[in-house]
Amino acid sequence: MSTPLLTGRRLFKAHGSTPALRGASVELHPGEILAVTGASGSGKSTLLHCLAGIVRPDEGTVEYAGERLDEASEARLGELRRTEFGVVFQFGQLIPELTAVDNVALPLLLAGTPRQAARERAIAWLERFGVRGQEALRPGEMSGGQAQRVSLARALVTGPKVVFADEPTGALDSLSGEQVMTALTHTAREAATAVLLITHDAQVAAYADREVTLRDGVLAAEAAEVAR
Numbered sequence: 024m025s026t027p028l029l030t031g032r033r034l035f036k037a038h039g040s041t042p043a044l045r046g047a048s049v050e051l052h053p054g055e056i057l058a059v060t061g062a063s064g065s066g067k068s069t070l071l072h073c074l075a076g077i078v079r080p081d082e083g084t085v086e087y088a089g090e091r092l093d094e095a096s097e098a099r100l101g102e103l104r105r106t107e108f109g110v111v112f113q114f115g116q117l118i119p120e121l122t123a124v125d126n127v128a129l130p131l132l133l134a135g136t137p138r139q140a141a142r143e144r145a146i147a148w149l150e151r152f153g154v155r156g157q158e159a160l161r162p163g164e165m166s167g168g169q170a171q172r173v174s175l176a177r178a179l180v181t182g183p184k185v186v187f188a189d190e191p192t193g194a195l196d197s198l199s200g201e202q203v204m205t206a207l208t209h210t211a212r213e214a215a216t217a218v219l220l221i222t223h224d225a226q227v228a229a230y231a232d233r234e235v236t237l238r239d240g241v242l243a244a245e246a247a248e249v250a251r
């Protein structure tokens with residue numbers, strides 16, 4: 024097996040007095056699509072936030088390509104999120120005032136790409152995700168499936184090494200969900216992008232190379248170790 028690209032070791036995180044992670048460890052390999060499943064409240068989103076450097080764990084370490092994210096500065100974490108990481112959430116979280124093409128072009132503009140080139144690349148990515156022709160729509164004018172495909176284009180347009188996807192099909196009907204998952208996994212495999220996919224849906228998890236299950240803030244395998 025390759026050296027992991029991203030590793031979380033013995034992660035603990037509480038929200039106030041509610042423990043969300045209780046010593047979870049996980050490895051994501053380059054180009055791997057890893058599904059993290061588990062019941063509601065098992066800590067899936069908190070794990071994703073810790074691994075993506077969105078929140079710091081209370082205890083434990085997060086290492087990305089040899090760099091400790093749990094100790095990194097906010098500036099460095101912001102830079103990583105703009106360049107090496109892409110993020111997709113359940114409700115897309117597009118910027119409502121911007122058109123589809125401007126939403127997708129934004130990460131490129133932030134990374135210093137000239138406006139015209141950013142626009143052209145954004146249009147190419149919209150085409151790839153089957154939403155060509157909808158460039159001028161604002162999020163409020165799109166269907167859930169369209170909005171989610173625009174979100175995927177935005178997450179992948181900078182050529183990230185890792186995409187963090189938190190219930191990317193959670194708000195979609197099953198056909199749109201399948202289309203979004205097919206688009207995401209095809210593109211990730213083509214570009215050898217690793218994907219951390221949070222889902223509670225076994226059909227969605229089936230798109231992954233590997234699946235781990237969280238239970239009460241630890242992986243099911245870790246819970247079994249403790250019980251033994």
Ligand SMILES: Nc1ncnc2c1ncn2[C@@H]1O[C@H](COP(=O)(O)OP(=O)(O)OP(=O)(O)O)[C@@H](O)[C@H]1O
Binds near residue numbers: 038069
């Ligand atoms: N911002 C917060 N403030 C307080 N408690 C929180 C917060 N975020 C999460 N929690 C609690 O932490 C625990 C783990 O939540 P988390 O969202 O990580 O789980 P999840 O598996 O992603 O759940 P779901 O599938 O319902 O989204 C839950 O008990 C949840 O209520």
